[in-house]
Amino acid sequence: MATFKKTMSGDSRYSVSLIVNETSTDISTNSSVVSYTLQATKSSGSGFYTSSANNPIKVTIDGIVIINKKIAYDFRNVTTLTLATGTIPIEHENDGTKTIQCSGYFKDANNSLGSATASGSLELSQLHKAPEINNWQISEVNPSLLNIGKPSNVFVKDLSQIEVEITNATYYDDAVFSRMTLYEELDNDEYKKITDLSTNPAIYTPTQSGLDYYANIILYDNKNGRSDFSDGAYRIITIDYANLTINSSAKREGQTSGQVSISCNGSYFNGTIGNVNQGNSYKPTIKYKYWEITDTEPLTYSNIVNPNDISISNGTFSINSLNIGSTTETDVNYFNPENAYKIKLQVSDNFTELEGNELLISVGEPTWTEFKDRVDFKKITIGNEPIIITDNYKEYTGAVASGSNETLTYNIVKAGYTPFGIVGVYCSGSRTSYVNIYAFYITEDKTEAKVIFKNTNDTNPLIANDSQIRIFIAYIKN
Helix, strand or coil, X not given: CCXXXXXXXXECCEEEEEEEEEEEEEHHHCEEXXXXXXXXXXXXXXXXXXXXXXXXXXXXXXXXXXXXXXXXXECCXXXXXEEEEEEEEEXXXXXXXXXXXXXXXXXXXXXXXXXXXXXXXXXXXXXXXXXEEEEEEEEECCHHHCCCCCCCCEEECXXXXXXXXXXXXXXXXXXXXXXXXXXXXXXXXXXXXXXXXXXXXXXXXXXXXXXXXXXXXXXEECCCCECCXXXXXXXXXXXXXXXXXXXXXXXXXXXXXXXXXXXXXXXXCCCEECCEECCCCCCCEEEEXXXXXXXXXXXXCCEECCHHHCEEECCEEEEEEEEEECCCCXXXXXXXXXXXXXXXXXXXXXXXXXXXXXXXXXXXXXXXXXCXXXXXXXXXXECCEECEEEEEEEEECCCECCCCEEEEEEECCCCCEEEEEEEEEEEXXXXXXXXXXXXXXXXXXXXXXXXXXXXXXXXCCECCCCCEEEEEEEEEEC
């Protein structure tokens, strides 16, 4: 460990000493801890004994003022006084070296003995030496952006795959690659971090457009060594790219036609990259696939929408209520009303593609189906009113003695309909368990609904306005 001691005389009666020792080192943080002690020593002689608290002392280590205050002293029983002591961490240079400047100052204010400064430099221990970047490069690796006349230093927001690679580096002390950081060079030799990269080579995608800057890089090894910026920088220009969007919908075109109506809208990149022009009359490609809900989704989009069915305007596209499928039952693209289907739409441009949400086409609902022995109807009405309906009504049981039978009667009043049966009854209330319903019917003249029940409890009566019986009556239109 490095050590330093410097002594300077104030006058013939005292001297000042600064002692600095390197007490520990830490390769992982590329730093050392140093201790410092500022002392005053009395020479042989007299008249230099005590002073009140107005004698300045100052300690400076590596450009940092550690101590700057006034103190009292008392030499009556000692020869050497410690004026200040402590420790301070020191960060080394990237190559592991470090030399610090040290200074200790004392002035006797009361006895007019003058001042003394003990100063000098201390070379600390050599720590791990940081790696060096000998060569590095950036390049485009997105296949859709290669061989299209795009300059090598022009990249595309949200689309480019920029490969960053340190092709030649020197490591020391058996260190190896840990990570690298890409920076944007600013004015006045300042830098702004772009991204951290954990592999070499590594790929990142720019997320900003309209940038024109020089990029540089710093390398870190696994022993926390950090290189300087490389000697070479790369100019990077980024241009905008509007990501594809798509919103889609689908429904049956008529319940049983065998066709489906699809619609979608979204946006696309309306501009030029290299020699690829997606402006003017360019239209993105829209495809779709479908499958029965019980089948496996196809891997590919085998159906393409005719460009004539696609409308565009200032970077937006749409198709509206486009019928797909067939009305011929034997065709492979017939959407059988008896089956449910799923549909997906996909939009793509020259650079990328995007899949829409999965859409459900439910089973069709025929309103009139003819068979050899019958005709089935989805719904039959007369005057827009249903032929068969069901209503329900609640009637209280009233007060019924324990063990007694009782008949509950509901007077039927339903204009335009005739009751043809009771389709259900049930009881509710705090004494429901007492009620045993064992018969119900519609009277022959269709004017009353009858429910016969018994209070089966041996000791407790049914109470008026407590238990209720709900009666479900089916009607047919007159």
